[in-house]
């Protein structure tokens with residue numbers, strides 16, 4: 038595990054620099070600094086919902102490492118809070134936290150402008166409370182937003198489900214799903230697709246849900262999944278996640294199903310790596326220095342499972358789950374990882390270059406992996 042800071046020049050690479058450009062409506066980093074209007078043009082994710090539904094808590098827990106218990110002391114948000122997380126995260130967009138319910142009839146609130154630059158609208162419903170009023174607000178919000186920007190994704194977080202039994206959770210989700218879609222059908226908006234997630238800040242469900250929201254906004258997702266599939270099948274790995282280190286959102290995974298336990302294990306591994314690196318860091322302050330080019334860790338569990346973490350870019354890390362037997366071929370895994378890492382860098386360089394030239398012709402990176410038995414496999 039690395040604990041050394043590699044030097045400034047090594048931190049100059051950054052996938053996030055290309056990320057907003059790949060959304061097609063982002064602005065350059067330099068422009069961001071010059072005016073807040075420019076930074077407002079960054080792709081956004083909006084957090085909306087009734088007062089006390091848990092919007093600020095979600096944002097603080099996922100992106101600012103606040104512990105769930107501390108959210109009890111969060112004060113009510115009074116104005117739109119714009120959180121630009123791009124300096125620390127691959128997830129290069131703004132999260133806009135809205136103060137309780139938005140008054141769409143307030144003339145000073147230009148909701149059309151806000152919705153037009155939005156990638157995803159997350160509507161948070163407090164599942165522990167009576168949600169009828171919240172459902173009515175959801176309907177007004179999504180219909181207005183859809184008219185302004187039909188391309189945006191509509192995500193509904195059925196939140197605070199930690200207080201509900203398993204049966205109650207399923208029943209609540211079914212009920213909310215039914216009512217929300219019936220309301221849309223009544224006004225002829227069957228085309229408006231709502232995605233539903235059961236979430237809580239007290240477990241990993243909020244990170245999983247946010248991962249799925251973010252993945253839908255990554256144009257390179259199919260390429261990333263393809264690269265992960267090639268990497269794991271040639272290396273004898275069971276499951277691999279590409280993580281945004283700071284938020285523990287997974288940007289992509291291979292196409293085998295995700296089980297919560299594996300995801301939680303990998304999240305915990307990131308915490309261990311960052312915490313241990315911080316403790317032994319050469320720097321007194323451990324802000325952003327705990328993760329660098331040298332970062333890697335191997336954790337052997339007592340059930341013959343191995344967790345393997347390696348740095349991919351300044352913000353991204355690959356966390357793999359594999360059997361002890363497969364780990365005996367560590368040389369092969371490392372070689373394939375080297376190819377995988379190179380391919381990931383190419384994906385985002387191509388993305389950035391494509392944006393710069395305003396060209397829509399994307400080229401695919403080559404992943405010259407070695408198969409599990411050692412023969413080179415030229416794959417795209």
Ligand SMILES: Nc1nc2c(ncn2[C@@H]2O[C@H](COP(=O)(O)OP(=O)(O)OP(=O)(O)O)[C@@H](O)[C@H]2O)c(=O)[nH]1
Nearest residue numbers: 089090091092093094108109113114137197237238
């Ligand atoms: N049990 C439980 N409580 C939660 C969860 N998420 C948030 N809360 C609590 O809900 C309360 C309200 O959270 P906030 O994040 O302030 O809600 P908000 O939607 O931002 O509220 P406004 O700023 O007034 O719009 C806090 O006491 C949180 O601790 C959750 O997943 N489970």
